[in-house]
Amino acid sequence: MVPQPPASRTKALSALILLTLLAAACIGAGQWQLRRAHERETLLAAIEAGRQAPALTLDAQHRDGPTWHPAKVHGHWLNPFTVLLDNRNLKGQPGLWVATPLELQDSPGTAVLVLRGWVARPLPPTTLPNLEAATGPVLVQGTLLHRVPRLFDLGSLTGQPDPALSAAFPHTDGQPPRVQNLPLDAPAAATGLDLLPVLLQQAPTQDAGLIQEWPGPSTNASQNYNYALQWFSFATIALIAAGVLTWRTLRRPPPSPHA
Template identity: 55%
Template sequence: MARPYLNARRIAALALLALVAAACVALGNWQLDRAAERDAISRAIESGRQSAPLALGPDTPPGQFQDWRQAQAGGTWLHRFTVLLDNRNFNGRPGFWVATPLLLDDTDDTAVLVLRGWVARPVNPGERLPDLAPPAGTQAVSGQLRQRVPRLFELWSFSGRDPNALPRAFPAADGAPPRVQNLDLADYAAATGLKLLPVVLEQTSDEAAGQGAALVRDWPLPPTDSDTNRGYALQWFSFAAIAVIAWIVIAWRALRRRAAKSGAR
């Protein structure tokens, strides 16, 4: 009995190759989208850093709040509202970001949340966090603006505790700054009762010698290497091309077998 020119095995192979090609094309397009996103971030960073420095105040128009724009603010630190952002690593070392509001206007409790810097997590016996109290009195702080506190991917907690829960009252009962993984400005404003600007200031200026803790102010930037994504896209499109070529070869052989059978009749 003659073998059919298009049996179940060939049909399955053609269907599988079509699915592989479609999936590879979709993944390649996704990588191109990621490259476009990184290009947009790179342009936003450049645009923000080229903008004129902004003086922050209670009446600063929200339209002036541009990511990565340099800004300055003057006010007094509200250390009782300090929060530690957990799981922030620096050069492979675990640690915290220290976030403290800077009071801009004490008549209506207007403040801006300042990410003051990174401090190492105590890991060895006997180690403790340094005194994180900022300098007293009116201070001038400069840095770069962010639309929100940079977030980390949140893992499910076995304890069932919300890793972002803030205390009902500040300071906490034990006097230690609360620790959260991610900090939402609206939740923080509700917990503290402050009228926060809808922006975060990543501090880059140093305190005067002998004032405040020695914090690291080397802020990470989001990935902007779009060429890597384009390289991945090229690989996926290459895999798709291989699948299409294999599909064509199988289909061509099936058609040739059919033509041979037709000519033999």
């Protein structure tokens, strides 16, 4: 056998370290995909359990409930405090979500924020249609959520997040304010209402021509399992290559002292 020079052994050792690190990174990515799959399976189970649960009634004494559970509430719409959530698409069409507080019938000054539905974004020179909800006592039914689904906020990366609601509410021009994301504490601070710690995603109904088709969270765990299998396959290939490299390096004799 031809003795292996020291430079070749150094290169082989470097390649072995890189292959080992690559395998470790692939294994870590595969494990992350498995965790995401388990999270989505848990979320799907919670959604299915909520759909089968009896509807909760929200009032001054029952202010909260599990996410994804159906709920109903009696009250009056507070149209002056309507907020529009921008960049909410439906089947590829740009539009807005309409959110309006509903004052509880048994507790004046206490309200629950309701995502009423979707409306297409008007193209100039057209304007938004009349979005005011019906006056008088109403019964609103829907699904409980603990936060408004968020969109990616580029400003959060630069330290300048999208502007929240103005302190002066409602606006003097009479037009509902537009925001991209709406944490529950924002309308509470802007309106002075005692908002419940949950919001209601309204079920399909007749409400100012709005469309109640809500995009649900992704629960496709099989996709994560497929990705995990790919990452583990890459790790296996890297480990096999490392094993072959180690075997070829060890079977060669060390360099001769007189080389």
